[in-house]
Amino acid sequence: MSEAASRRIPDVTVERLPVYRRAAMDLLSAGMRAASSDLLAKRAGVSAATLRKDLSYLGSFGTRGSGYELSFLLGQVDRQLGLDRAWPIAIIGIGNLGRALASAPGFAGRGFRVAALLDVDPHVVGQFVNGIEILHLEELPRMADKSQIAIGVITTPARAAQEVAGALEAVHTMAILNFAPVVLQVGKGVAVRNVELATELQILSFHRLHRF
Amino acid sequence: MSEAASRRIPDVTVERLPVYRRAAMDLLSAGMRAASSDLLAKRAGVSAATLRKDLSYLGSFGTRGSGYELSFLLGQVDRQLGLDRAWPIAIIGIGNLGRALASAPGFAGRGFRVAALLDVDPHVVGQFVNGIEILHLEELPRMADKSQIAIGVITTPARAAQEVAGALEAVHTMAILNFAPVVLQVGKGVAVRNVELATELQILSFHRLHRF
DNA sequence: GATTGTGAACCTATTCACAGCA
């Protein structure tokens, strides 16, 4: 088999692809052309067997005896993740966290561009962050007409998050990154990822407590 | 069985406990005293069977016919997560993200308090964020002498993160929440959780692309 | 009658181990 297998890629594998991508980038900019599953896995913090099985879902493009050609690997991962274009993202809720994200390196990186900043507070609407004007949430449909919003990032207080999710769904945004501490109720077609600070701290607290 | 089973709690269960905690809090402040696994599960976005099995690892304290007593449930979860004290946390790297976290509601919530803000930039050291003075990273050992840092939060650029992780390990901080895009190499006893903005967007991008 | 607690069945993910190829 030499072309990408159309076997379904497991969710856990998808979650690791960005890590492999970074490992490949790092080694590439350190001047390497190829790397073994062993080295890549070490950099990614997984076992070599896991990495090999994960990559096998994208097709088999390693070379026995010498490993994976890094730029090819990067290309395969980018293609799977859809990073060959710059998807427009909107950030809704421009408080401290929203502002920080608007200028975060991760958000300006390959594959994405901040297309809109939205809020409902009249004191905030009209300000500029990182050269982008903050619009009123009501402008979302007009905004989405001009450039379809691929991913909505919710950084509002908890009580506003569900309503914002609905507004995003209404303009056919099919992916939401939610920082608000609520479980969003959305249609089946919408992909949601939750990032929660309190949750992360609580999980760490558990592990700290149950050491030994 | 009526006291907490000392069966090992699976990792996935631990990751869901904070969500159950929130669901219980919400229902409690809506005036309810008890709730069924069905209702709680709906609020938490999991199946009722999963929730019941998860809670059974903490002991069996539901009441057949009427569900779980919410304040007791909350107490059990808090005890497991170690939220009966306020653990001191340190944030290292006080850029936009570090500042946002320092004043984020999730970080001031039950179970934690921001005990130290650290950076290496002389322009930043000495400033105050949310009433807390930013100290130089070199002050970490002195700081940790006064109050043992339970959790370190790394919000530095990628290149500095590994060194900071080492400094935290040196002062016996056994839990790290890492926002920098690197896989940290730490000793076996240290619990690490990674939160990465670029990674989250890339995962969402995949799911959007592979809808249908 | 309502709802939990939990074995048993099922499904998913990781690790092993080695044949197959450069």
Place this chain on the structure above:
DNA sequence: TGCTGTGAATAGGTTCACAATC
């Protein structure tokens, strides 16, 4: 000889379904 790709074995997690019991 070195390293990938992958079936087979194992471990871990979810769902089913129903007896127990308030």
